[in-house]
Amino acid sequence: MFEGLRSRLSGFVNKFVNKELTEENMKDVSKQLERLLIRDEVAVSVAEEISAGVRKSLVSEEIRRFSSPMERFTIALRSSLEDILTPKDDVPDLLQEIKAAKEMNEPYVILFLGINGTGKTTTLAKMANLMQEKDFSVVFAASDTYRAGSIQQLAKHAEKLNIRVIQHKYGSDPAAVAFDAINHALAKNVDVVLIDTAGRMQTNTNLMNELKKIKKIAEPNFTIFVGDGLAGNDVIKQAQDFDKFIGFDATILTKMDANVKGGAAISVASITKKPILYMGVGQSYSDIEPFVPLDIVENIISIENSN
Ligand code: GDP
Numbered sequence: 001m002f003e004g005l006r007s008r009l010s011g012f013v014n015k016f017v018n019k020e021l022t023e024e025n026m027k028d029v030s031k032q033l034e035r036l037l038i039r040d041e042v043a044v045s046v047a048e049e050i051s052a053g054v055r056k057s058l059v060s061e062e063i064r065r066f067s068s069p070m071e072r073f074t075i076a077l078r079s080s081l082e083d084i085l086t087p088k089d090d091v092p093d094l095l096q097e098i099k100a101a102k103e104m105n106e107p108y109v110i111l112f113l114g115i116n117g118t119g120k121t122t123t124l125a126k127m128a129n130l131m132q133e134k135d136f137s138v139v140f141a142a143s144d145t146y147r148a149g150s151i152q153q154l155a156k157h158a159e160k161l162n163i164r165v166i167q168h169k170y171g172s173d174p175a176a177v178a179f180d181a182i183n184h185a186l187a188k189n190v191d192v193v194l195i196d197t198a199g200r201m202q203t204n205t206n207l208m209n210e211l212k213k214i215k216k217i218a219e220p221n222f223t224i225f226v227g228d229g230l231a232g233n234d235v236i237k238q239a240q241d242f243d244k245f246i247g248f249d250a251t252i253l254t255k256m257d258a259n260v261k262g263g264a265a266i267s268v269a270s271i272t273k274k275p276i277l278y279m280g281v282g283q284s285y286s287d288i289e290p291f292v293p294l295d296i297v298e299n300i301i302s303i304e305n306s307n
Helices: 005-014 023-039 044-058 069-085 094-103 120-133 150-161 174-188 205-218 233-245 263-272 293-301
Strands: 108-113 138-143 164-166 192-197 222-228 250-254 276-280 288-290
Touching: 005 023, 005 069, 005 293, 023 044, 044 069, 044 263, 069 263, 069 293, 094 108, 094 120, 108 120, 108 174, 108 205, 120 138, 120 150, 120 192, 120 250, 120 276, 120 288, 138 150, 138 174, 150 164, 164 174, 174 192, 174 205, 192 205, 205 233, 222 233, 222 263, 233 263, 250 263, 263 276, 263 293
Parallel strands: 108 192, 108 222, 138 164, 138 192, 222 250, 250 276
Antiparallel strands: 276 288
């Protein structure tokens, strides 16, 4: 999936093969590492953080006992990336939380945020499918009442998945749609309410006010930011803005099946300090996988293309 960072750095690191890997000697390697990370769309501040972590580990006693510089470098890089990608707090188990809510006869409400085109609606459908596989019933709230075609798009997924969509006319109040969907879930004992929302430019004040209102009325149990794994630095800005204005609990990164460089995952994790729960790996409903930080780290540093 990723072009191995290690392979791209190996020539450089190996130049130091016969040298002692002192902090001074490693400055050049870490500059080169920063450049490669930035080229892989890691945010500048995060690239600096990773390379500082690598430099620090390289001179530690623990790492000095390995004889090969490449080995030492890989261990240091792995540890620095792991530090960033592994959330400090426990990652919530959504399915477990839904089960607990169901036991209390309460619908579990999830609000989805994200810019148009990132794969938000597809992700909503994938999550619904995942929940149905666990025997939870789902209702959709078509709270993107702004973009032409958005309600039909959601309804198409709903039809395939045999899910009810609560919808109003285009231009109507999206918070009212969410409210109705929750009431529907309460009346019909539906386990999960998934709220689709509009996603024009995240800096749009009207959009942010609209989303704030939805959040206030729906009081979601969980809010998910959906970001495009291919969007590079844009996804970082989006995550920051949605978090600042609306607030969210976790991220899902889409399009991770494409030849992504991993920069989005590293940067979003580092900057938001929130877990990445799942990643989208294709266009079918089953193309969603739990995000496993260690797998991503191995992918980023592994030698996949050894030239
Ligand atoms: P929205 O505007 O954010 O609701 O985006 P959509 O859900 O309509 O998705 C936009 C496009 O991205 C569609 O063609 C989806 O099939 C595609 N897409 C969504 N998630 C993924 C993914 O994980 N991998 C790939 N390859 N395509 C995806």
